[in-house]
Amino acid sequence: MTNLLARGNTHSEVLEDSFEPDTLNHVALMESASDFIVIITDGAGNELAHSDSIETEMRDVLVHTDFEQMPQEGVIVEDRWDEKEFIATDSPITIAGEHRGHVFMFAETNHIKQMVSNLRNQFLIVGLIAVALTVITIFLLSRLITLPLIRMKQATEQISKGNNQVRLTIDRNDELGGLANAITTLSNDLDRLKNERNEFLASISHELRTPLTYIKGYADIASRPNVSDEEKGEYMAIIREETANLTVLIQQLFELAQLDHNKFEIDKEYFSLDMLFHSVADLVLPAFEENKISMVIQSDPNISAYIDPKRIQQVLINVLDNARKHSPEGTHVTIRGTQEEERIVISIIDEGEGVPEVDVPFVFERLYRVDKSRSREYGGSGLGLAIAKEIVESHGGSISLKSERGKGTLVRIQLESGDSNAESSVGR
Ligand SMILES: Nc1ncnc2c1ncn2[C@@H]1O[C@H](COP(=O)(O)OP(=O)(O)OP(=O)(O)O)[C@@H](O)[C@H]1O
Ligand SMILES: [Mg+2]
Incomplete structure (x- = not known):
């Protein structure tokens, strides 16, 4: 509309310079070649020249224009592009203060309507595509994320109900x-x-x-x-x-x-292995003497370990007790302490009957005994090594057993050496 008005104003300025029939025809001729239509009238609204054929709707515009109250820069006289067939502007021709005529410019609204309807269709299609994409995305997301989550929720509910045999077959790496x-x-x-x-x-x-x-x-x-x-x-x-x-x-x-339940208190301190071995020996020697088994202590007085001596003493008593019970008269039981880099290794070696190969993996289990009949000779309950293992592990160490049938048994206990950082790795 602004363009149309500007075009009309240009024509009216040309006509203000020369309001001659030639110029009028020239303007009309120019517009007949364009998409626009021009009608030039005199001051009373009578047609002087026009470019294309005049439609009735255009005449209505010419009639209803109030010539007297017309600003010099013209007005848009018909802007209802969606109802009318044309939009129109009116530019007055004023020569030396005298009101001489009007340049009416018209533009067909057909192609605007066409364009708007095209745009509307396109927006509709884009909107539909967006909705479809959203639906697809929601569907995919729910399959990808929600469904597995729901299945996992159901599985955990099953677990809390006591059914521990849940199998979640979700084949994903994320x-x-x-x-x-x-x-x-x-x-x-x-x-x-x-x-x-x-x-x-x-x-x-x-x-x-x-x-x-x-x-x-x-x-x-x-x-x-x-x-x-x-x-x-x-x-x-x-x-x-x-x-x-x-x-x-x-x-x-x-x-x-x-x-x-981690209620077991472990009071760690730096303790000499040599002292530990001798205090254990004092306790178990009477029983060893009774069974006629001799005890050999091999340790370096300089090695110290960061341990709870009472607890490790209990471990050694349990292991030595086993060695004594399963060794014949006249054999030796050796208890040896060595330092291997950051670790202290305590080995208890006997020359007894040994543990059958099939039983070795289980000796640290609770209530596990090689001799299943509860013979009164040995009288054990199968808890000694289980307790020893718990205590050693709560020190951050490890315990293992190696045995050869008929030749003897070696129990190896690894502990962290005198390093106070060890306490944090124990966590108890
Ligand atoms: N040095 C060893 N020589 C032969 N067998 C052994 C030796 N140490 C352990 N065992 C076997 O491992 C089993 C488990 O030992 P553990 O100390 O846990 O139980 P226990 O000695 O039977 O009973 P508890 O120690 O509770 O009195 C024993 O029953 C024994 O058969
Ligand atoms: Mg025992």
């Missing part, structure tokens, strides 16, 4: 895949722990039942009327022994429970 694998691992671990706990409880009840059966049996016999005092004393001794064994077993179980 974070969601990692999470799914972690959940599967967690459920496997829970399942294993549950089974282990059940087995352990079954073993404990078995362990407790056996001595109690002895105690009840001997108590029954001892209370019969025709039992001699001598026999009674014998039975009482067995009952006392079994009771003592039970007390030890329960004490050991209690310690294990504490180790499990």
Whole structure:
């Protein structure tokens, strides 16, 4: 519209310079070649010249124009492009202050309407495509993210309900895949722990039942009327022994429970290995002498370890006790301390019967014994090495057992050497 008005103003300026029939025709001729239509009137609105044929709608514009109140720079007289067939402007021709005529410019609104309708269609198509893309994206995202998450949520709910056998088959390498694998691992671990706990409880009840059966049996016999005092004393001794064994077993179980809950306090200090070995030897020597087994201590007085001496003493007693119980008369048990780089290694070597190869992987398990019959000769409950392992591991160390049937057994305990940083890696 502004362009149209400017064009009309240019014509009116030309006509103000020369308001001659020639010029009028010239202007009309010029516009007949363009997309626009020009009508030039005199001051009263009578047509003087026009470029193209005049439509009725154009005449309406000519009639309704108020000539008197016309600004010099012209006006847009028809701007309803969406209703009318033409838009129109009116530029007055004023020569020497005298009102002489008008240049009316018209432009067809057809192609504007066409353009707008095209644009509208295009916007509609783009809008539809956007909606379709959004729907597809939401669908894909929900398949990619939400569905796996929902499945994982369901799996964790199953786990909390006690069903530990969930399998999440999500074949992805991203974070969601990692999470799914972690959940599967967690459920496997829970399942294993549950089974282990059940087995352990079954073993404990078995362990407790056996001595109690002895105690009840001997108590029954001892209370019969025709039992001699001598026999009674014998039975009482067995009952006392079994009771003592039970007390030890329960004490050991209690310690294990504490180790499990990290309630076991470990007071680390720098302690000489040599001193540790001798204090242990003092405690176990009477039993060794009784079995006619000699003990050899090999250690360097300069090696010190950062440990809780009472706890490690208990570990050594458990291991030495095994060596003694499983070694024949006249053999040696060696306890050796060495330093290997950042670590202290304690080796306990016996020349006893050894552990069968099939049993070696299990000796550190709770209540595991090579001799399954609860023979009164050995009398162990199978907790000694399990406790030793817990204590060594809570020191940040490790314990292992190597054995050759008939030749002997080596128990190797690795501990962090006198380095106070070790405490943080222990975390207990
Ligand atoms: N030095 C060894 N020589 C032969 N067998 C061994 C030796 N040390 C351990 N074992 C075998 O490993 C098993 C487990 O040992 P562990 O110390 O845990 O239990 P235990 O000695 O039977 O009972 P506890 O120590 O609780 O009295 C033992 O039953 C024993 O058969
Ligand atoms: Mg033992």
